[in-house]
Amino acid sequence: MDLTDEEIAAMTPAERRDLILRLAPRPPGMPSRRAFDRIRKFRTALMLVCVAALIPWTVYLAITLPSHYVARNWVATWVGFDILLVAMLTLTALAGWKRKQFVFPAAFASGVLLICDAWFDVMTSQRGGDLTQALLSACLVEVPLAFLLIAGPLRLLRYVAVRHGMIHPKSGLWRMPIPIPDLYPDRKVPPRA
Template sequence: MSGGELTDEQIQAMSLEERRELIMRLTQATAGTRMPSSRTIERIRKWRLALMLVCVAVLIPWIVYLANTLPNHYVARRWVATWVGFDIILLALLVLTAIFGWRRRMLLFPSAFACGVLLICDAWFDVLTSHWGENMLQALLSAVLVELPLALILIAGPLRLLRSVAIRNGLVDPRLPLWRMPIPVPELWPEGKMPPN
């Protein structure tokens, strides 16, 4: 070991703030040209936020319009292709999630989250499009016993793992709940300090 290397014991003895500072220095030293500039990151962030606000502004009147104009009963075309196609997409995402989990890849986070959301959608549409009686009972049981619990596992598990990775690497304060944790982008922090929690 050369004189400039840190041992595991020295790293463990560091305070949380010292670890964050070390991580920021390492990030800045290895960023190179592959990382976008802080100006680019901030510009992209602002455009995406503006896009989300426009979507919200358009979606609200659209929902009101649909609620007032759609018929209560509608015969759908390509019903089989719709549901089989949906299940094929869900199957593909489940397979990818299993592969990413088995190989311990970061893509597990978005694929598992997407699977969870699709399972919630599947439960929602199965229940709401079922006729009263045996079909409705089957849809409710499937939703309550299979789809919604699996969705919870697929959404909550990766979110907990994401939080653990951020805490373990000293990027965020471990006392904060996930919904309050900032995105760790050292170049955007004033004076090299972590953003306020």
């Protein structure tokens, strides 16, 4: 049976999803839905434990850290951070150029690193020219670029999900489910006639 473009366009998202499931068999080695659920629950619990531990640790640091501190390896710290930032931006550019899905995590990580760079530049700068330069760099370059690097791939990820019928076109990113268990449920696909 051949489907025309018009027949596919007339399908509901659920019908398209079902068609995708029937055309794309479950990849070998993919964990079961039950395994995905266990992994998700474990990782969620781990993140909540980390949050619970980080709150008192942050309060402790706020009370005990000195307001002035001379750091060792200052140059190596900043140069190493900038090397990491250059590497991540390069990976992002390559993934984007080659249209690879690796652009999603690479761009997101690059954006987060730029926000961290802006924060630490501003917070560790001396008052006067250093602080002014750090603020200008943060406001005019680092934060806007970070926004593009984080928001762009998230929007593209949403577009891919809409295009493949995984979510409704009016759904927001926060409503987009992780598609793997839904795309490859534990069921037998009837053989094609």
